Amino acid sequence: MGRKGARSPWRLLWLLTQQHWGAQADPTERTPSPGLLRVPLPSTNRMSSHPEKEEKKKWKDLKLMKKLERQQAQEEEAKRQQEEEAAAEREDRGRPYTLSVALPGSILDNAQSPELRTYLAGQIARACAIFCVDEIVVFDEEGQDAKTVEGEFRGVGKKGQACVQLARILQYLECPQYLRKAFFPKHQDLQFAGLLNPLDSPHHMRQDEESEFREGVVVDRPTRPGQGSFVNCGMKKEVKIDKNLEPGLRVTVRLNQKQLPESKTYRGKVVSSQDPRTKAGLYWGYTVRLASCLSAVSPSSVPDSPGTVEGLDLASLPESPSSSPLPTEYTHTHSQAAVACGEQDPSELAPPPGAVFAEAPFQDGYDLTIGTSERGSNVASAQLPSFRHALVVFGGLQGLEAGVDADPNLEVAEPSVLFDLYVNTCPGQGSRTIRTEEAILISLAALQPGLTQAGARPSERSCQTQDSEEAAVKPEVPAHHLGQTAKTCLQK
Numbered sequence: 001m002g003r004k005g006a007r008s009p010w011r012l013l014w015l016l017t018q019q020h021w022g023a024q025a026d027p028t029e030r031t032p033s034p035g036l037l038r039v040p041l042p043s044t045n046r047m048s049s050h051p052e053k054e055e056k057k058k059w060k061d062l063k064l065m066k067k068l069e070r071q072q073a074q075e076e077e078a079k080r081q082q083e084e085e086a087a088a089e090r091e092d093r094g095r096p097y098t099l100s101v102a103l104p105g106s107i108l109d110n111a112q113s114p115e116l117r118t119y120l121a122g123q124i125a126r127a128c129a130i131f132c133v134d135e136i137v138v139f140d141e142e143g144q145d146a147k148t149v150e151g152e153f154r155g156v157g158k159k160g161q162a163c164v165q166l167a168r169i170l171q172y173l174e175c176p177q178y179l180r181k182a183f184f185p186k187h188q189d190l191q192f193a194g195l196l197n198p199l200d201s202p203h204h205m206r207q208d209e210e211s212e213f214r215e216g217v218v219v220d221r222p223t224r225p226g227q228g229s230f231v232n233c234g235m236k237k238e239v240k241i242d243k244n245l246e247p248g249l250r251v252t253v254r255l256n257q258k259q260l261p262e263s264k265t266y267r268g269k270v271v272s273s274q275d276p277r278t279k280a281g282l283y284w285g286y287t288v289r290l291a292s293c294l295s296a297v298s299p300s301s302v303p304d305s306p307g308t309v310e311g312l313d314l315a316s317l318p319e320s321p322s323s324s325p326l327p328t329e330y331t332h333t334h335s336q337a338a339v340a341c342g343e344q345d346p347s348e349l350a351p352p353p354g355a356v357f358a359e360a361p362f363q364d365g366y367d368l369t370i371g372t373s374e375r376g377s378n379v380a381s382a383q384l385p386s387f388r389h390a391l392v393v394f395g396g397l398q399g400l401e402a403g404v405d406a407d408p409n410l411e412v413a414e415p416s417v418l419f420d421l422y423v424n425t426c427p428g429q430g431s432r433t434i435r436t437e438e439a440i441l442i443s444l445a446a447l448q449p450g451l452t453q454a455g456a457r458p459s460e461r462s463c464q465t466q467d468s469e470e471a472a473v474k475p476e477v478p479a480h481h482l483g484q485t486a487k488t489c490l491q492k
Helices: 007-020 051-090 104-111 116-130 159-176 179-185 333-340 400-408 438-452 458-472 484-492
Strands: 096-103 135-139 215-220 231-233 252-257 266-271 287-291 368-378 389-393 422-423
Touching: 096 104, 104 116, 104 159, 116 159, 116 438, 135 159, 159 287, 179 215, 179 231, 287 389, 368 400, 368 438, 389 438
Parallel strands: 096 135, 096 389, 135 287, 368 389, 368 422
Antiparallel strands: 215 231, 215 252, 252 266
């Protein structure tokens, strides 16, 4: 073949270039001449030669985005929490009143064995928890000198050991199970605590149970100044609160509704122990206090009393395994926490641990006092006035009259003058005597409807009255809804 039949090298190079760039070439583009080649230019992106730097930049951008999203979520959570608190302050859906019960500790002396004494105290605790009692006052009805330390110490007076033991068992049962180890060491009064039936109150939470409020104890864990404290609330994680509190305090914590799953701790806010009752309508247990005699239970209700009975200072008495006072770190924890969260004035803090209070824990005392006795008026005819803090007093084996007669500070002939109402909650009883643990159940069951209506807010009270009036008016049943026997009776 001649030279014309042979393909030139430029022709072959042009064909190879067309095969390589043919798929990317624009069909409308002019075909390049054989002498021009499309050679790809090197990329101007310097990062393409360093994939590690490119990945690092992407990781930084992703981390920054997550941080911004987390910050935005926290701001939204804080704003939502402020709105919820403002709404809760505007409208509280809880119970506005408190109910207190006073009874003598000598009722334990009627039990024949330590096991029965413990079980009897558990019955009283269960009865008070069922009817949502907020305070239990244990007084000594013997009325003897409270500061007598001759011989073996038996608490407040001759029968005082029963008062201290009853108060200790009541406090032990009220405390949530996961906090008892922190507040109640081994003690002779609690050696038969295994016989006690649990209260199972709303504040006795399980580990995985969800709730807005929880009880906890401040743990000794180092934190930065102003960064709050850590609280053990019986959950898998500790709760970080917004206040710096001393370790060992029992506090009520309100948990944030939204928690970060990846966080090592939960977030919460320390609140008053009354918030679950007043804001959420939850029963949050009772408090226990000791009184040296009946007149020290409610000094405001005693007319012209000749003197003031001061509480017994248990700290000044010799300690022994059988007569040690109540756990001091448990008795006043709520008061100290209330001062820390700004709810209570430090000047109004209760006396030092170990002292028995002689006054009501409320600023104006009890505005409704009720005495129970078989010599009182029928409870069905009793009209309860509106109140905020009610006190129901029970007597011992000899009745409430025996405690009034033994009190050296009372110079009254009739116990009824000490109370706003003096009622008989079980008229026509079939037994000569009603035990105190039985009287608590009977009396609170009879008084509960009246207490609920009289202690409600004015708006709620008017609604309850209207509902009761509507329920009392029974509509006339049409004749065609009656049976044949009823129709015959109506015709006659």
